Every structure is written in C-alpha cells, then in structure tokens.
Amino acid sequence: GRSVRVRAFNRRGWDAVAWNCRGCSGEPNRLVRFYHSGSSDDLLAVATHVAGITGHPLLLVGFSLGGNMTLKLMGELGEGAPPWLTGGVAVSVPCDLRASGEVMAQAANRIYMQRFLGDLREKIRTKQARFPGPLLDDTGYEELRSFRDFDNRYTAPLHGFRDAEDYWARCSSRFFHDRIRRPALLLNSEDDPFLAPECFPREVAAHHPWFHLEVTVHGGHVGFVGGGLEPGEYYSERRAIEFARDFCTDPIA
Known part of the structure; x- marks a missing residue:
C-alpha cells in the first residue's frame, strides 16, 4: 500500500x-x-x-x-x-483511457468493472447528499456497465467535457x-x-x-x-x- x-x-x-x-x-x-x-x-x-x-x-x-x-x-x-x-x-x-476502457469492458474483467462501478456509486451518493441535483442523480445507475457509461453520465458533464470520448482524448x-x-x-x-x-x-x-x-x-x-x-x-x-x-x-x- x-x-x-x-x-x-x-x-x-x-x-x-x-x-x-x-x-x-x-x-x-x-x-x-x-x-x-x-x-x-x-x-x-x-x-x-x-x-x-x-x-x-x-x-x-x-x-x-x-x-x-x-x-x-x-x-x-x-x-x-x-x-x-x-x-x-x-x-x-x-x-x-479509451483503449483501457474497452479492455475493462470485456467479459474477462467483469468482476473488476462491477467493483469499480460499485465504489464509484458510493462516491456519487455521498456527493449527491451534499449537492442535490440532476448531475449527481443515481437513478438507473445499475444499468451502467462500463467506464464509457460512467464517464458519459458523470465524469464528462461534471468536469466540462463533451462526452467520454472527449474526456479520454484530452486526458x-x-x-x-x-x-x-x-x-x-x-x-x-x-x-x-x-x-x-x-x-x-x-x-x-x-x-x-x-x-x-x-x-x-x-x-x-x-x-x-x-x-x-x-x-x-x-x-x-x-x-x-x-x-x-x-x-x-x-x-x-
């Protein structure tokens, strides 16, 4: 550690x-x-x-x-x-980030992806309690399956990127x-x-x-x-x- x-x-x-x-x-x-x-x-x-x-x-x-x-x-x-x-x-x-996101979305990495998304949901909920509003709404969160899904829904709009592709290209x-x-x-x-x-x-x-x-x-x-x-x-x-x-x-x- x-x-x-x-x-x-x-x-x-x-x-x-x-x-x-x-x-x-x-x-x-x-x-x-x-x-x-x-x-x-x-x-x-x-x-x-x-x-x-x-x-x-x-x-x-x-x-x-x-x-x-x-x-x-x-x-x-x-x-x-x-x-x-x-x-x-x-x-x-x-x-x-784009290429790694695609690797993480593969079936072989599903268990890791589920863990990451679960941890991120807790952070979203903590943030939502402090900043209520549509940007941090977690309704339907369980439908997210990949970093692309998460980054399109949260990372991009919260940090000024157009979408996941824009975020990955710039970062x-x-x-x-x-x-x-x-x-x-x-x-x-x-x-x-x-x-x-x-x-x-x-x-x-x-x-x-x-x-x-x-x-x-x-x-x-x-x-x-x-x-x-x-x-x-x-x-x-x-x-x-x-x-x-x-x-x-x-x-x-």
Whole structure:
C-alpha cells in the first residue's frame, strides 16, 4: 500500500509526501467536481505547495490513475517545467483511457468493472447528499456497465467535457509523452489485465531522450511483488528509488 511505498523512500533518507485525490481522504470534497484521470491541475497545486514549503527538488511518483496524472502533467509543463521538478515515475498506467476502457469492458474483467462501478456509486451518493441535483442523480445507475457509461453520465458533464470520448482524448497521458522534458519512467507489465496495447508506448520511448519505458513480463496491475531492495518491498518501489537516485539529489518524493 501507500505506507509501504513511503517507508521504502524514508529508509533511504528521502522525505515523502502522499496526497489524496479529491474526496478520497475521508473528508468530503467541498466542490461538486470529483477527481478524474486527468486531474493534473490538482497534482500541480499540491506539488507546488510542497516544493514551496521545503525548498527541495521534487520527484513525482504515481500509480495507475495517479501515474496517468503524473505523465500528463509533465507533458503539459514541457519546456516550462519549474526548476523543482526533477523527474517522475509512473507505474501500471492506463495511458490510453479509451483503449483501457474497452479492455475493462470485456467479459474477462467483469468482476473488476462491477467493483469499480460499485465504489464509484458510493462516491456519487455521498456527493449527491451534499449537492442535490440532476448531475449527481443515481437513478438507473445499475444499468451502467462500463467506464464509457460512467464517464458519459458523470465524469464528462461534471468536469466540462463533451462526452467520454472527449474526456479520454484530452486526458490520456499517451498524447502528452512526446512533450515531456524531465526524466520520466513508465513501468508497465505485460500481464496487467487493465492495459491495452496502446498503453505500451514503445515507439515514443525508443526515440525520446527523457521518456523511459520499462515493460515486465509479470507484475499485474500495481502488483510487482518481490524484487525489492528490502524484504516486503516491491519491484516497483525498487525501480522508483533507482530512477530517483539517477536523476535527483536531496529530493522530496
């Protein structure tokens, strides 16, 4: 979990800050908007605040949805990235939201999809109690079968996108990789059940001086068990630490 990742950095003398997306900290979000895979504005606000307090360079580390945010933000900043941003590591990232959504909608992933939609319904109901209105109405929610359904009904209208397709096109980090101008590592596994072939940007990585892609045979989705530098650590933490050592000094992760 998150505490394991934080401790992995702490043991090597790094300070680490773990942040929560909107509505995921146990406290209700005060705005009607949620978090989503493209919420790089929130990530930038938190990172800028931390860098300002500490005065140290900063390495961003994101997993799954957070990894998509990380790579998207780095691409958005591009040549204008602030001096405190020294690099980023992203693990198990659905960098093509449309393609991954189609994979998740397949019968083999039905049990995962049901779990995700169930969790999201609880968030919708919590938000609806605070902000009554048609945008958050969950009538007929049980008819939703996929992320496309959910994003068309909730994510897009709540966050200013035309529809799910518009959201995916504007928020998939795949379309920002070529603009990254700080060292970035993407670690994805071939046996990740949530990722489509489009989530392995080999061609970009082959010709990009800043963007590095590592593909493992095993690891699933954020499940790189074993291979760590210490007992109980994951391979993903090991690679994040090694990458950080290569590109950062006196960092805060």
